C-alpha cells in the first residue's frame with residue numbers, strides 16, 4: 001500500500017517535472033514523518049525513500065537517535081533557539097531559519113561539534129500572520145549578509161509554506177515569489193539553490209514553479225492521528 005502511494009507520488013512528480021521541462025532527478029522527495037511511528041519510517045526507507053522530515057525538535061532527536069538506517073534528516077518545523085541542541089547532531093538540513101539570532105545560535109552549536117550545518121531560509125510568501133519566515137527580499141538580503149561571517153552554517157536554499165487553499169493562482173504566486181527571491185539571491189550567494197516548497201496539497205504546482213525539495217506527509221502516511229504520540233503507535 002505504501003509502495004502504491006509512493007508510486008503515485010513519483011508519477012505525479014515526473015509529470016509535473018515534464019510539464020515544466022525539468023529533470024525528474026532534480027526533485028527530492030522528503031517524507032514528512034511527524035507523528036508517525038518508527039516502523040512507518042523504516043517501511044518507507046525499505047521502499048527507497050531516504051529523506052525524512054520532522055517538525056518538532058524533541059521528536060526529531062528521539063527518532064533520529066533510534067533509527068539506524070542511513071537516513072538524510074530534515075528539520076522542517078519552527079525552531080526555537082533553546083531547542084537547537086535537540087536537532088544539531090543529526091539534522092542534515094534545517095529548513096526554517098528566519099532570524100539572525102537563530103542562525104548565530106545554530107552556528108555556535110555546530111561549531112561546538114565541529115560541523116557545518118546546511119540551512120535554508122524560511123520566507124513567508126503568503127503574508128499570513130500565522131506563518132513564520134522572512135517577509136520580503138530586503139529581509140533576506142540583510143540576513144544573508146549578516147550570516148556571511150558565520151563559518152559553521154552553509155545556506156543552501158529557501159523554504160516556504162503556501163496557504164492551505166485550492167486557489168491555484170494564489171499557490172503559484174507564493175511559489176513564484178520564492179523562486180524569484182532565490183534567482184536574485186543566487187547572484188550573490190551561488191550556494192543558495194534549493195527551493196523547499198510543496199506539500200501534499202500543492203506539490204505538483206510547486207514543482208511546476210521550480211521546487212527542488214517537496215515535503216510530503218499526508219499523501220504518504222495518510223491523515224495524521226494526533227490522539228496518540230508517535231511512540232505509542
Ligand SMILES: *Cc1c(COP(=O)(O)O)cnc(C)c1O
Nearest residue numbers: 032055076199200215216217218
Ligand atoms: C507537516 C508538514 C509538511 C507536510 O504536510 P502534508 O500536508 O501532510 O504533506 C510539510 N512541511 C512542513 C513544514 C510541515 O510541518
